[in-house]
Amino acid sequence: MRSWRRAVDDLGDGWRQRQLWGHLGWQDIRQRYRRSVLGPVWITISMAVTAVALGILYSGLFDIELSRFLPHVLVGFIVWAFISGCIAEGSEVFIANEGLIKHLPSPLSVHVYRLVWRQSLFFAHNMLVYLVMLLVYPQPLKWTAVYAIAAFAVLAVNGVWVALTVGIVTTRFRDILPITQSVVQLMFFLTPIVWVYDELVNSPNPEIAERARLAEFNPFLHYVEIIRRPLLGQDQVWRHWVVVLVITVVGWALTMLVLRRYRSRVSYWV
Amino acid sequence: MSVSSDDTVVPTDPIGIVTKDACVDFPIFDAKSRSLKKTVVGLVGGNVDSSRKVPVIEALRDITVTLEHGARVGLVGHNGAGKSTLLRLLSGIYEPTRGFAEVRGRVAPVFDLGVGMDPEISGLENIMIRGLFLGMTRKQMQERVDDIADFTELGDFLHMPLRTYSTGMRVRLALGVVTSIDPEILLLDEGIGAVDAAFLEKSKQRLVSLVERSGLLVFASHSDEFLRELCDTGIWMEHGRIRQQGDLEDVLRAYKGLPA
Numbered sequence: 001m002r003s004w005r006r007a008v009d010d011l012g013d014g015w016r017q018r019q020l021w022g023h024l025g026w027q028d029i030r031q032r033y034r035r036s037v038l039g040p041v042w043i044t045i046s047m048a049v050t051a052v053a054l055g056i057l058y059s060g061l062f063d064i065e066l067s068r069f070l071p072h073v074l075v076g077f078i079v080w081a082f083i084s085g086c087i088a089e090g091s092e093v094f095i096a097n098e099g100l101i102k103h104l105p106s107p108l109s110v111h112v113y114r115l116v117w118r119q120s121l122f123f124a125h126n127m128l129v130y131l132v133m134l135l136v137y138p139q140p141l142k143w144t145a146v147y148a149i150a151a152f153a154v155l156a157v158n159g160v161w162v163a164l165t166v167g168i169v170t171t172r173f174r175d176i177l178p179i180t181q182s183v184v185q186l187m188f189f190l191t192p193i194v195w196v197y198d199e200l201v202n203s204p205n206p207e208i209a210e211r212a213r214l215a216e217f218n219p220f221l222h223y224v225e226i227i228r229r230p231l232l233g234q235d236q237v238w239r240h241w242v243v244v245l246v247i248t249v250v251g252w253a254l255t256m257l258v259l260r261r262y263r264s265r266v267s268y269w270v
Numbered sequence: 271m272s273v274s275s276d277d278t279v280v281p282t283d284p285i286g287i288v289t290k291d292a293c294v295d296f297p298i299f300d301a302k303s304r305s306l307k308k309t310v311v312g313l314v315g316g317n318v319d320s321s322r323k324v325p326v327i328e329a330l331r332d333i334t335v336t337l338e339h340g341a342r343v344g345l346v347g348h349n350g351a352g353k354s355t356l357l358r359l360l361s362g363i364y365e366p367t368r369g370f371a372e373v374r375g376r377v378a379p380v381f382d383l384g385v386g387m388d389p390e391i392s393g394l395e396n397i398m399i400r401g402l403f404l405g406m407t408r409k410q411m412q413e414r415v416d417d418i419a420d421f422t423e424l425g426d427f428l429h430m431p432l433r434t435y436s437t438g439m440r441v442r443l444a445l446g447v448v449t450s451i452d453p454e455i456l457l458l459d460e461g462i463g464a465v466d467a468a469f470l471e472k473s474k475q476r477l478v479s480l481v482e483r484s485g486l487l488v489f490a491s492h493s494d495e496f497l498r499e500l501c502d503t504g505i506w507m508e509h510g511r512i513r514q515q516g517d518l519e520d521v522l523r524a525y526k527g528l529p530a
Binding site: 019020023024027031034099100101102103104105106264267268269 | 373382386390391399403407408
């Protein structure tokens with residue numbers, strides 16, 4: 001049955017069940033590394049290996065100092081892992097939980113909170129690599145670094161709406177699933193993670209500078225920037241915050257519409 | 271719906287389930303109609319083919335029931351008559367496609383003993399997770415773990431991953447958890463088998479006391495004996511409709527085709 005009340009209740013009731021999804025989120029992580037000696041430390045290690053390898057490769061290709069480029073790649077990659085995790089797993093969130101949805105009456109949001117919580121735990125594991133990096137390549141951190149915490153909160157809030165909407169749509173139209181996953185892969189290259197936006201915009205070649213400016217249309221650029229800048233001791237650029245907050249509001253408005261209209265259909269569709 | 275696990279909130283409404291002319295229609299998307307392509311083509315072409323319409327299975331028709339605190343309802347009917355779907359409607363999993371349904375109270379559905387169980391983690395961890403799924407808090411489950419462990423008689427096996435368990439052992443574990451909770455609305459679907467006779471007798475007692483604790487019970491079963499033990503009223507489902515509801519003995523007699 002369609003009503004705003006039920007859509008809002010779904011989010012609220014799901015939030016009240018945080019013992020359940022909190023437990024399940026941890027369980028998912030422990031589960032993945034069960035029977036391995038190092039366990040979840042593998043999350044941290046594989047992030048370190050990937051970021052260092054990409055950092056060395058691309059700093060060589062673009063001829064940028066490693067001490068400047070590696071922190072850029074690393075933080076960008078950590079943020080990207082969270083974003084892509086929320087979208088890619090969000091597109092399967094209800095399909096993967098078919099058994100639970102058909103057997104237990106719980107708010108849809110429970111599955112999404114579990115997902116975003118699990119991704120947040122991955123993020124926390126990955127931040128250890130950042131801390132180690134700070135020892136190797138100290139960054140000119142200022143008090144503005146606390147903005148990174150607010151930025152991550154905003155990122156998580158966005159993760160919830162994205163997973164809800166994408167999850168509901170892919171449950172109905174299964175073709176969206178592979179589309180979403182390829183788009184996420186593609187967006188990795190369009191987002192300044194293994195390349196530096198400022199570097200290209202200020203390129204002496206005006207054509208490259210012109211082309212690079214197109215990246216402003218990529219919403220992920222703004223999400224990455226609001227969290228990467230404070231963590232690398234760079235000044236905030238408020239333009240990025242404005243874009244992110246506008247998308248957050250519009251995204252949530254859209255999600256509430258989808259939730260109101262299709263929330264009760266999901267158990268029929270899975 | 272107040273399907274909340276927060277036990278600090280005192281429900282203001284008395285528990286109960288009310289449905290009025292509730293229908294449950296399942297759209298059956300085949301591989302083609304479930305894709306975006308067909309919908310887009312259909313929209314652009316403007317030529318809406320009637321074959322484009324998604325076929326629908328009418329699983330439940332015009333279900334009108336009022337269940338209040340203290341109700342003990344037995345559900346009978348042939349396979350495919352809609353018993354399980356009705357339980358899912360009453361639990362709030364399926365909201366009616368047409369008509370009205372309201373569920374007030376914390377629902378503990380026991381349809382499938384295996385759901386929410388993870389083969390890779392230990393029996394003890396599974397007890398916790400299953401309890402959380404049934405709307406209990408961590409603290410409540412920690413208080414019950416010893417009792418459940420005793421009941422299951424699994425001993426040290428509780429520390430082993432669930433995948434090492436035999437089917438019977440899994441059923442013991444699941445039954446142990448399910449019968450330890452304090453539900454407001456208890457919905458039981460049959461299918462509790464694969465345990466040895468002595469254990470069945472033991473779990474029966476627990477089941478009876480679980481039902482006594484719960485505020486409202488709906489129990490789907492093919493066993494008259496079990497139904498008589500737990501229920502006093504009955505609902506007879508046929509082809510997705512309620513054929514008859516009322517006193518359990520009357521319903522059972524009519525269902526068996528015996529004279530009143």
